[in-house]
Amino acid sequence: MTKRFKTVKASILTGIILISVIFAVAPTTSAGFFFNLQSSLTVSWNASETEQPLVPRGGTRTLTLDITHTVNKGLLGAAILKAYTGNQITIKIEILTTPSWATATLSQGTVTATIDPTTVQTLHTYLTIAVDENAPAFGVGKVELRATALKAGLIQSFEQDFALNFQPDYKPLISPQFPDSNTKQIGPMDTATFRIDVTNMGNARTIVYFTMTIVPEGWVAIVTDRIILEEGIGSMGTAYLVVKPPKGFGYHYDEETIVVSMQPVKADDETKKGSITPASFLVESRGFSTPGFDAIAFIGALALVMGIILYVRKRKQ
Amino acid sequence: MRGRCLTLLVISIILCPIILTQIYTVDARLREPMTFPIFEFNPLGKLATIFFPIINFAEGYKATSSNITLGINEKVTFQVGMYNLSSGEFEVPNYPFFMTQRYATFEANFPSGNPGNVWFVVFDPPLVKHTKIAHDNLLVTNVTISFTAPPQSSDFLQTQLLQIKITDSWVAGNLWWPKRSDYPMPFFWFAAALTGGFGKWSGSVVKEEYIVNVVVYVKPFHAVKIEALPPSKLAPNEIVSIPVLVENQGNYNDTFNFKIRSETGYPLTLTKNSTITLRPGEQRQALVGVAVPANFLDTGTLHSIFIDTYSVEDNTTSIASQRIFVETQGLYFSEENSMYTIGFGLLFIIGVVLFLIWRRKIHGKTGKKPEKPWTLPEEQAHLAELKRTDKNAYEQERILMEDEYKSALLWYKDDKKQSRGKQTKEKPSKTESSIFTTLVTSLKTAVKPAKKQKGKTKKKPVPFLKKPVKKPKEKIIKPLVSVEDSSKEKILAKIKREQDKQLRNLQ
Numbered sequence: 167m168t169k170r171f172k173t174v175k176a177s178i179l180t181g182i183i184l185i186s187v188i189f190a191v192a193p194t195t196s197a198g199f200f201f202n203l204q205s206s207l208t209v210s211w212n213a214s215e216t217e218q219p220l221v222p223r224g225g226t227r228t229l230t231l232d233i234t235h236t237v238n239k240g241l242l243g244a245a246i247l248k249a250y251t252g253n254q255i256t257i258k259i260e261i262l263t264t265p266s267w268a269t270a271t272l273s274q275g276t277v278t279a280t281i282d283p284t285t286v287q288t289l290h291t292y293l294t295i296a297v298d299e300n301a302p303a304f305g306v307g308k309v310e311l312r313a314t315a316l317k318a319g320l321i322q323s324f325e326q327d328f329a330l331n332f333q334p335d336y337k338p339l340i341s342p343q344f345p346d347s348n349t350k351q352i353g354p355m356d357t358a359t360f361r362i363d364v365t366n367m368g369n370a371r372t373i374v375y376f377t378m379t380i381v382p383e384g385w386v387a388i389v390t391d392r393i394i395l396e397e398g399i400g401s402m403g404t405a406y407l408v409v410k411p412p413k414g415f416g417y418h419y420d421e422e423t424i425v426v427s428m429q430p431v432k433a434d435d436e437t438k439k440g441s442i443t444p445a446s447f448l449v450e451s452r453g454f455s456t457p458g459f460d461a462i463a464f465i466g467a468l469a470l471v472m473g474i475i476l477y478v479r480k481r482k483q
Numbered sequence: 484m485r486g487r488c489l490t491l492l493v494i495s496i497i498l499c500p501i502i503l504t505q506i507y508t509v510d511a512r513l514r515e516p517m518t519f520p521i522f523e524f525n526p527l528g529k530l531a532t533i534f535f536p537i538i539n540f541a542e543g544y545k546a547t548s549s550n551i552t553l554g555i556n557e558k559v560t561f562q563v564g565m566y567n568l569s570s571g572e573f574e575v576p577n578y579p580f581f582m583t584q585r586y587a588t589f590e591a592n593f594p595s596g597n598p599g600n601v602w603f604v605v606f607d608p609p610l611v612k613h614t615k616i617a618h619d620n621l622l623v624t625n626v627t628i629s630f631t632a633p634p635q636s637s638d639f640l641q642t643q644l645l646q647i648k649i650t651d652s653w654v655a656g657n658l659w660w661p662k663r664s665d666y667p668m669p670f671f672w673f674a675a676a677l678t679g680g681f682g683k684w685s686g687s688v689v690k691e692e693y694i695v696n697v698v699v700y701v702k703p704f705h706a707v708k709i710e711a712l713p714p715s716k717l718a719p720n721e722i723v724s725i726p727v728l729v730e731n732q733g734n735y736n737d738t739f740n741f742k743i744r745s746e747t748g749y750p751l752t753l754t755k756n757s758t759i760t761l762r763p764g765e766q767r768q769a770l771v772g773v774a775v776p777a778n779f780l781d782t783g784t785l786h787s788i789f790i791d792t793y794s795v796e797d798n799t800t801s802i803a804s805q806r807i808f809v810e811t812q813g814l815y816f817s818e819e820n821s822m823y824t825i826g827f828g829l830l831f832i833i834g835v836v837l838f839l840i841w842r843r844k845i846h847g848k849t850g851k852k853p854e855k856p857w858t859l860p861e862e863q864a865h866l867a868e869l870k871r872t873d874k875n876a877y878e879q880e881r882i883l884m885e886d887e888y889k890s891a892l893l894w895y896k897d898d899k900k901q902s903r904g905k906q907t908k909e910k911p912s913k914t915e916s917s918i919f920t921t922l923v924t925s926l927k928t929a930v931k932p933a934k935k936q937k938g939k940t941k942k943k944p945v946p947f948l949k950k951p952v953k954k955p956k957e958k959i960i961k962p963l964v965s966v967e968d969s970s971k972e973k974i975l976a977k978i979k980r981e982q983d984k985q986l987r988n989l990q
Binding site for chain 2: 173176180201202203204206208209210211213214216217236238239240241243244286302303304305306307324328329330331333355356357359361370371386388389390391392393394396397398403404405406408410413433434435465468469472473476
């Protein structure tokens with residue numbers, strides 16, 4: 167009895183020591199000392215689709231997010247996992263941050279994975295990105311997402327954050343204004359100066375090139391070659407159109423339309439061009455022109471006056 | 484039996500830390516602190532490290548090129564991935580039997596900032612992974628980097644450090660008890676997992692971060708902004724300096740060369756090539772000197788002056804150009820012009836005076852063509868009276884009148900001929916004397932007619948006398964007629980015309 171009791175006592179002590187050691191070694195964070203069941207997620211997408219810039223106001227871009235799910239197991243996890251086979255694990259995908267100038271939406275914020283110990287499950291959801299017109303051209307836009315496999319029974323949850331980068335494309339857009347009107351009435355010897363204020367409605371630093379499209383014969387019209395508009399909606403630049411009507415001797419009553427065309431181009435990449443915007447100006451030249459005859463007329467008038475004086479004096483005599 | 488068990492336990496407790504210590508010594512990845520610090524000081528384990536084979540977990544990531552050169556709007560692609568520490572080449576890493584899967588994700592950071600988010604980095608694929616089934620592929624991704632000009636030119640880009648953060652995730656399987664096919668002595672593994680503590684990672688995801696640095700050298704780009712100016716109005720002979728605001732929108736300190744040329748209108752004198760050196764984002768005024776020629780009269784000409792800007796580093800390609808408008812208009816009396824004008828005016832006045840004198844002289848000389856006497860109303864009345872009273876006297880009177888008229892006509896023609904001859908003879912003498920003396924003499928002759936001529940004119944018969952019988956025919960032929968006489972004749976003719984008019988009115 168005593169011998170048996172001693173053996174039992176020794177066994178109990180050994181067991182206590184072993185269990186104490188095992189429990190001391192066992193990690194407190196794991197799902198279980200021997201089960202260690204935990205979901206694992208990966209999220210990937212076709213990177214070449216994000217490389218292509220997104221045109222502001224030019225529709226949306228939809229990316230396919232490929233989500234893989236698997237359950238990891240510890241020493242005795244396989245048995246439990248087998249028991250869980252066919253059960254569903256909920257995977258939540260949420261958008262954490264988007265740039266202020268972009269909108270991102272998910273086609274499906276929640277997907278479910280079926281537990282299968284032998285396979286890695288692949289699921290899909292779609293991320294749609296739209297870019298506002300104030301998006302800075304070629305500035306990086308980052309969409310931060312989080313995928314969470316929720317806890318299911320002994321299977322611990324898993325969280326994975328990932329970021330997706332994209333670029334807005336250049337959207338050239340200008341708004342010309344004419345603060346001093348686009349019509350003018352001048353004399354044939356005068357010069358008409360038109361101020362053209364151009365506002366940058368696009369999303370990058372823009373060069374606006376001006377060209378004379380229609381200049382009536384005999385008229386001289388010159389316009390500022392180019393102006394640079396800084397980035398940001400509302401940045402403005404001023405160009406000038408100077409028009410000189412024909413000044414041939416005689417009476418003039420000319421009414422002509424002068425057309426200037428404006429084309430926005432990205433300041434640091436002149437291959438990115440916008441559409442041409444025409445602007446027309448109406449100039450009326452009315453009056454008598456004596457170009458170059460002024461001096462002759464002056465001398466003639468002088469001679470005439472002298473002649474009259476001489477004549478009057480002679481008449482008096 | 485119990486003794487055996489106890490012996491095995493003791494051996495395990497002694498040996499396992501030795502293995503664990505070995506692992507821990509060379510591990511480059513799993514750096515979490517051990518849960519049993521007591522084993523770290525195991526002298527036996529430390530001794531055994533000399534004899535036991537090293538299990539090496541040391542791994543590393545690298546970029547194929549740690550220095551890249553990139554220009555604005557350019558793209559550069561390079562590779563980042565896991566490499567063999569011995570060979571230094573990208574290689575497929577060993578896939579441990581206890582791993583369920585392994586994946587790496589990438590993230591780009593710019594320690595010195597990314598103003599305007601101009602740097603764009605794409606990882607293709609964004610995630611690389613190894614699974615039990617597929618673990619023969621390289622853990623390598625393609626990195627494409629590009630950048631655009633910053634929105635503010637003061638936020639210029641030169642050399643930039645790109646940090647690529649790689650998160651290597653190990654999804655561990657069963658670390659407690661390996662299969663015999665994977666590890667021949669599972670009990671020892673278990674004992675090590677138990678005593679070493681790595682068994683705790685079973686079923687968990689262990690993440691390790693690596694940093695790969697890439698230096699990006701940004702190529703210089705030259706850009707300049709020239710402000711558009713409103714038109715300037717200049718007068719002839721005016722010299723001005725037109726200030727033009729210039730901003731360096733490039734990314735390095737740059738010296739700009741301006742080549743100035745005029746395009747429209749007549750040529751203006753412009754300042755030759757000038758230079759200005761600016762820091763990135765700096766603005767300063769460059770001066771364009773314009774001199775308008777000293778033209779006497781400019782009725783209004785529009786000029787456009789072209790400013791072509793070049794960087795001193797590349798004098799062949801124009802970076803920017805701008806147009807300046809200049810309108811020239813006005814009258815300018817230079818010293819030279821004044822002299823010319825005065826001279827021209829004097830000549831003109833002299834010419835006018837001479838012309839008037841000549842006209843007066845010629846007019847006085849030539850006089851009027853003689854009129855037929857029988858057409859005069861007085862004569863007509865007289866003839867009618869004679870015809871009625873004495874027909875013979877009437878006939879005689881008519882014959883006399885006709886003779887007188889013929890004689891006057893002959894005299895008129897002869898006078899004209901003589902005056903022409905005199906003019907041709909007088910010409911050489913005019914060239915000898917100065918214009919002034921000619922003028923004075925002609926004025927004298929105009930003002931004081933010769934007395935001799937006066938005397939002669941007194942004797943000279945008037946061609947329109949009522950009684951032609953009394954006037955001898957010889958007296959009619961007189962070469963010169965004074966100005967006074969011609970004026971008298973004019974007055975007489977005028978009186979006659981007035982009388983004619985009155986008569987016509989009365990009839």
